Amino acid sequence: MKVLITGAAGFIGSHTAERLKEMGHEVIGIDNFSPYYDVSLKKLNADSLSKKNIELLTIDLRTDDLVKELPSISIISFIFQLIRVFPAYLHLMII
Numbered sequence: 852m853k854v855l856i857t858g859a860a861g862f863i864g865s866h867t868a869e870r871l872k873e874m875g876h877e878v879i880g881i882d883n884f885s886p887y888y889d890v891s892l893k894k895l896n897a898d899s900l901s902k903k904n905i906e907l908l909t910i911d912l913r914t915d916d917l918v919k920e921l922p923s924i925s926i927i928s929f930i931f932q933l934i935r936v937f938p939a940y941l942h943l944m945i946i
């Protein structure tokens with residue numbers, strides 16, 4: 852299954868991404884590296900995901916055009932929403 856995780860550089864998102872990858876799923880992460888807390892911790896998480904061949908895109912879900920930024924959008928089959936953003940974009944992602 853192809854899974855999209857928002858907030859993938861964060862605490863729960865990064866662990867979720869790693870676990871799903873271990874389970875054999877294809878994982879794409881999105882994060883805007885917000886400075887809500889120390890960004891270096893998110894960079895460490897991003898490095899760890901990269902070493903496990905998990906793609907992590909720097910996207911801000913409030914402002915970026917997901918259709919442009921994420922061309923493979925139509926084949927995503929599951930989304931883990933781990934940030935507090937009104938999910939107005941979800942209709943673009945679920946087929």
Ligand SMILES: NC(=O)c1ccc[n+]([C@@H]2O[C@H](COP(=O)([O-])OP(=O)(O)OC[C@H]3O[C@@H](n4cnc5c(N)ncnc54)[C@H](O)[C@@H]3O)[C@@H](O)[C@H]2O)c1
Pocket residue numbers: 857858859860861862863864881882883884885886887893910911912913933934935936
């Ligand atoms: N950690 C916990 O114990 C816990 C418990 C209950 C609920 N939650 C909830 O679960 C969610 C994830 O928690 P966490 O601890 O992993 O938080 P976190 O802050 O570590 O991760 C959230 C990630 O979302 C990213 N993000 C924020 N706004 C974004 C945007 N507009 N576009 C793209 N990325 C964006 C941040 O950069 C961050 O990396 C939160 O909503 C939190 O309130 C967490």
